[in-house]
Amino acid sequence: MAFQISLSPSGHHYTSDATTTLLEAALAAGFTLPYGCRNGACGSCKGKVLAGEIDHGKAQPNVLSDDERAKGMALFCCATARSDLTLECREVGNAKDIPVRMLPCRVQKIERVAEDVIILSLKLPTNERLQFLPGQYIEFLLKDGKRRAFSIANAPHSDEFVTVHIRRVDGGAFTAHVFETMKEKEILRFNGPLGSFYLREESTKPIIFVAGGTGFAPIKSIIEHALHHGEKRQMHLYWGAQNRAGLYLPELPSSWPVHYVPVLSNAEASDAWQGRSGFVHHAVLADFPDLADAQVYACGSPAMIDAARADFIRAGLPEEDFFADAFSLAPLGS
Ligand code: FES
Numbered sequence: 001m002a003f004q005i006s007l008s009p010s011g012h013h014y015t016s017d018a019t020t021t022l023l024e025a026a027l028a029a030g031f032t033l034p035y036g037c038r039n040g041a042c043g044s045c046k047g048k049v050l051a052g053e054i055d056h057g058k059a060q061p062n063v064l065s066d067d068e069r070a071k072g073m074a075l076f077c078c079a080t081a082r083s084d085l086t087l088e089c090r091e092v093g094n095a096k097d098i099p100v101r102m103l104p105c106r107v108q109k110i111e112r113v114a115e116d117v118i119i120l121s122l123k124l125p126t127n128e129r130l131q132f133l134p135g136q137y138i139e140f141l142l143k144d145g146k147r148r149a150f151s152i153a154n155a156p157h158s159d160e161f162v163t164v165h166i167r168r169v170d171g172g173a174f175t176a177h178v179f180e181t182m183k184e185k186e187i188l189r190f191n192g193p194l195g196s197f198y199l200r201e202e203s204t205k206p207i208i209f210v211a212g213g214t215g216f217a218p219i220k221s222i223i224e225h226a227l228h229h230g231e232k233r234q235m236h237l238y239w240g241a242q243n244r245a246g247l248y249l250p251e252l253p254s255s256w257p258v259h260y261v262p263v264l265s266n267a268e269a270s271d272a273w274q275g276r277s278g279f280v281h282h283a284v285l286a287d288f289p290d291l292a293d294a295q296v297y298a299c300g301s302p303a304m305i306d307a308a309r310a311d312f313i314r315a316g317l318p319e320e321d322f323f324a325d326a327f328s329l330a331p332l333g334s
Pocket of ligand 1: 045
C-alpha cells in the first residue's frame with residue numbers, strides 16, 4: 001500500500017510503502033534528506049513526525065532515546081510508514097548542507113583501465129556512508145600532511161563503494177604509489193565531500209557535459225544520478241582524450257540515453273579513429289554555435305576549462321550557466 005509523505009517546510013511530496021524506509025523512498029524520489037550511515041547508527045537522519053503513524057524499525061535507544069520518540073522524533077533511515085505522514089526535516093539543497101567529514105577507507109579494488117588510468121574502489125567502515133552531491137570530490141590526506149583531490153565517480157544512489165579515477169601524473173609521488181606499490185586492503189584517509197561542481201536541478205535548459213580525460217569521473221556521477229531520477233532535460237556528453245585509450249570506459253557512455261560524442265585530439269594510426277578530432281570544446285561549438293539556451297558542465301585541465309569558458313561565453317552562453325571543475329595538479333615530485 002502506498003502512503004503519501006509530505007515534507008515540511010519544503011512542501012515536497014513523495015510516496016512510500018510499509019517496507020521501504022522513509023529515507024530510501026525520499027532519495028528514490030529525488031529528495032535529498034540528510035544521512036550518514038543509513039543504518040541507525042549515527043543519528044544524522046533524525047527528524048520529526050508531525051502527523052501520521054510510523055514503525056521505528058531497528059532504531060536503537062542509544063541513537064533515538066525514549067524521550068525523543070515520545071516527542072515524535074524518528075530515524076528516517078529506519079522508520080517505515082504506517083499511514084500518510086507529514087515529516088519535518090531539513091533537505092539538502094546545496095553543498096553547504098552536507099557536513100565535511102574525515103573518514104578512513106580501505107582500498108577494495110584497484111582496476112587498471114588504461115596505461116595511465118586506475119579506478120580505485122574504496123570501502124568505508126561498517127555503518128558509514130558518504131553523503132555527497134554528484135560532481136563533488138574527496139581529498140586524500142597523505143602521511144606527509146599533503147592532500148590530493150579526486151572527484152567521486154559513482155552516483156550517490158550507488159554508494160557501496162566510493163570510486164575515484166586516477167590518472168598517472170609524471171613525477172607525482174601519490175600517483176606513483178597508486179600505480180606501483182598500492183595493494184588492495186590498504187587504508188587511506190580522506191576528507192569530504194568538497195566542491196561546488198554539482199547539477200543545478202532547478203534549471204530546465206539542455207545540459208552539455210564536457211569532459212577531458214579523467215574529468216569524466218564527476219560527470220559520470222552527475223549523469224548516473226540524473227538518469228536514476230528520470231531527468232527529462234536533454235543531455236549531451238562530449239568526452240575528449242588524446243587517443244582511444246584515453247576514453248577508458250568506452251562502452252559506458254554509449255549505454256546511456258544521452259547524446260554522446262567522443263573526441264580525440266591526437267589519435268594514433270593504431271586507433272583507426274573515424275570519429276571527431278581536435279579540441280573537445282571545439283566539437284561542442286561546431287554542433288552548438290549558439291549556446292544562449294544551454295547549461296554547460298565542464299571538467300578537465302585548467303587550460304581546457306579556461307579555453308572552453310572563453311569560447312562558450314563568446315558563443316552566447318550566460319556566464320552563470322557555465323559550471324566547471326578544473327584539475328589542479330600537484331607540483332612535480334610531490
Ligand atoms: S543515517 Fe545514520 S542513523 Fe540514520
